[in-house]
Amino acid sequence: MGYLKNVDGYNEDIKPVRTDTTEVLVIGAGNAGMMASAAANEQGAKVTLIEKEKTINLMRVGLASVDSNAQKRAGTVIDKRELVESLASFAQHNVDERLLNTWADNSGETVNWLEDNILKPHGAHLKSEPDAMITSKAYQAFPTENDPTKDDKSFAQYGNWFLDYQKSHNIDLRFETSLVKLIKENDTVTGVIVKDLAKDEFYQINATKGVVIATGGYSANKDLLQKWDPLALKKNVYNDSPRSNGAGITSAMNIGAIKDEEPAETIFDRGLVPVGTKTEDMYYQTSTYDHWLWIGSYPFLKVNLRGERFSNESVPYQFIVNAASKEPGYLYAMIWDDNYSNYLEKIHMLGCARFGFPGYMKDKEAFIADTEQHIKDGLVVKADTIEELADKLHLPVESLKKSVEKNNQQVIAHKDDEFGKEAYRITPIEKGPFYGCILGGRILCTFDGLRINTNMEVLDENYNPIKHLYAAGNDAGGFFWGSYNDRVPGLAASHAQTFGRLAGKNVATGNHPKTTENSINDNIPVVEVDDQTDASSGASQL
Numbered sequence: 001m002g003y004l005k006n007v008d009g010y011n012e013d014i015k016p017v018r019t020d021t022t023e024v025l026v027i028g029a030g031n032a033g034m035m036a037s038a039a040a041n042e043q044g045a046k047v048t049l050i051e052k053e054k055t056i057n058l059m060r061v062g063l064a065s066v067d068s069n070a071q072k073r074a075g076t077v078i079d080k081r082e083l084v085e086s087l088a089s090f091a092q093h094n095v096d097e098r099l100l101n102t103w104a105d106n107s108g109e110t111v112n113w114l115e116d117n118i119l120k121p122h123g124a125h126l127k128s129e130p131d132a133m134i135t136s137k138a139y140q141a142f143p144t145e146n147d148p149t150k151d152d153k154s155f156a157q158y159g160n161w162f163l164d165y166q167k168s169h170n171i172d173l174r175f176e177t178s179l180v181k182l183i184k185e186n187d188t189v190t191g192v193i194v195k196d197l198a199k200d201e202f203y204q205i206n207a208t209k210g211v212v213i214a215t216g217g218y219s220a221n222k223d224l225l226q227k228w229d230p231l232a233l234k235k236n237v238y239n240d241s242p243r244s245n246g247a248g249i250t251s252a253m254n255i256g257a258i259k260d261e262e263p264a265e266t267i268f269d270r271g272l273v274p275v276g277t278k279t280e281d282m283y284y285q286t287s288t289y290d291h292w293l294w295i296g297s298y299p300f301l302k303v304n305l306r307g308e309r310f311s312n313e314s315v316p317y318q319f320i321v322n323a324a325s326k327e328p329g330y331l332y333a334m335i336w337d338d339n340y341s342n343y344l345e346k347i348h349m350l351g352c353a354r355f356g357f358p359g360y361m362k363d364k365e366a367f368i369a370d371t372e373q374h375i376k377d378g379l380v381v382k383a384d385t386i387e388e389l390a391d392k393l394h395l396p397v398e399s400l401k402k403s404v405e406k407n408n409q410q411v412i413a414h415k416d417d418e419f420g421k422e423a424y425r426i427t428p429i430e431k432g433p434f435y436g437c438i439l440g441g442r443i444l445c446t447f448d449g450l451r452i453n454t455n456m457e458v459l460d461e462n463y464n465p466i467k468h469l470y471a472a473g474n475d476a477g478g479f480f481w482g483s484y485n486d487r488v489p490g491l492a493a494s495h496a497q498t499f500g501r502l503a504g505k506n507v508a509t510g511n512h513p514k515t516t517e518n519s520i521n522d523n524i525p526v527v528e529v530d531d532q533t534d535a536s537s538g539a540s541q542l
């Protein structure tokens with residue numbers, strides 16, 4: 001098998017300056033890694049958690065589950081079988097349905113643990129969001145979201161509380177410590193080589209019970225995207241996970257792990273770009289809401305760079321970006337009028353596009369302020385006429401005028417006879433000033449990852465577990481395929497936390513429930529990875 005160069009440039013001539021020993025080593029202090037380390041500690045293991053940055057990653061607030069205590073309190077009922085089948089169907093069954101079941105069976109317990117151990121000691125709890133986004137029959141939705149909150153009106157950020165928990169439970173958390181290489185002796189993973197980024201030196205950590213990889217995927221790494229998900233580089237103009245450079249996945253593949261063969265990712269439709277931008281010239285790494293238009297996900301009129309409408313705008317947020325990738329230039333424009341803030345609530349968006357999104361877009365004034373800021377920055381343009389707007393957006397005038405006229409006719413007819421947007425979500429464009437902007441995708445994270453079984457053990461080319469190696473979160477594959485299903489709000493973070501918790505329990509105990517996988521020993525063709533990609537050049541800066 002070809003060797004994927006380690007992201008941080010370890011080479012065999014470098015001698016580790018020392019060797020430390022732990023029982024469980026977790027790599028990456030994000031949504032999966034924080035859960036994994038806490039779970040392993042709970043089982044009595046000595047745990048070391050390494051994180052390459054100086055802080056833990058943002059612990060996400062929208063968390064999906066089935067049958068959590070918060071959902072029971074709110075009377076939220078989800079048919080587990082229907083949900084799992086819907087997820088598998090969304091992925092055209094290019095997933096391991098046993099992993100979907102594993103998530104559905106364990107997500108409630110995981111968010112309950114979070115509520116009991118991290119939120120409640122600080123006076124917070126989880127609130128079940130009952131209103132699934134029902135738009136059309138084509139997109140089945142489930143009320144899976146649980147939001148951490150104190151007052152039921154705004155989010156409670158719990159990252160620091162989680163950090164306190166780790167400290168008070170003697171979890172050895174080492175910042176500025178980066179995974180560069182996994183060590184496998186005979187058929188067992190025995191530890192890793194890490195880089196102390198502050199001291200600029202390498203050392204070894206032996207892990208007697210095992211290693212959990214949770215480094216968050218590879219969306220920051222342009223070379224790996226080019227290799228595994230090249231269309232993502234064209235569709236996206238922003239990467240919102242700049243920490244995730246593929247170190248976990250590449251390290252595991254270098255010792256014989258296999259990975260999903262097709263890409264999966266989640267993309268937001270809120271990436272503002274200056275007029276005239278070419279998508280191939282832009283892949284901006286950002287960890288904040290840089291140039292992020294909150295109303296970008298709203299189903300206002302969207303046209304291609306020729307001024308023509310090309311899709312139903314009222315679809316899962318990634319789909320409009322997918323549809324734009326079939327249009328010239330991959331980018332698209334959004335057009336709206338001065339009355340827009342009055343339609344926002346009735347459009348009934350959910351997840352983090354929700355009107356009244358606790359703590360962010362709490363009312364229409366917040367949306368207006370967000371838009372006005374982008375006007376000041378020159379990323380949203382304002383004009384008195386559609387002609388002037390077309391000119392400012394570099395769109396063909398006649399074509400844009402036609403699209404706007406057609407939109408307004410559909411408002412009157414109460415029917416979108418072109419693409420089937422629900423009538424209550426078609427909004428008029430008649431009251432000036434008019435607004436417009438050019439949008440492209442923002443990749444939030446990649447999901448195609450290492451193949452794992454339902455114990456979270458990483459699989460080798462014979463589909464057998466590599467002993468003492470586990471993965472969770474975006475580094476773990478088999479769960480998503482293609483696009484993200486935003487009609488199951490909070491699934492990405494919950495997948496990371498639930499599988500992190502399972503990985504932590506399993507690595508610590510070594511008692512694995514029997515997997516249902518058909519592990520086999522022979523006659524499986526070996527897939528050659530023949531690339532010598534130097535992954536370091538596109539990596540995010542440490």
Ligand SMILES: Cc1cc2nc3c(=O)[nH]c(=O)nc-3n(C[C@H](O)[C@H](O)[C@H](O)COP(=O)(O)OP(=O)(O)OC[C@H]3O[C@@H](n4cnc5c(N)ncnc54)[C@H](O)[C@@H]3O)c2cc1C
Nearest residue numbers: 028030031032052057179216243247473474490492493496
């Ligand atoms: C802007 C944005 C909004 C989102 N909103 C939601 C939401 O509302 N609901 C939802 O369900 N999901 C959401 N997601 C997705 C969710 O955040 C991810 O699915 C989840 O964080 C994945 O968890 P993870 O542990 O795999 O990765 P992360 O949480 O990204 O953690 C990975 C950690 O590994 C560290 N790391 C990387 N390389 C190394 C290395 N070599 N050595 C040591 N450490 C390393 C990173 O620094 C990072 O701290 C959002 C994502 C983004 C970017």
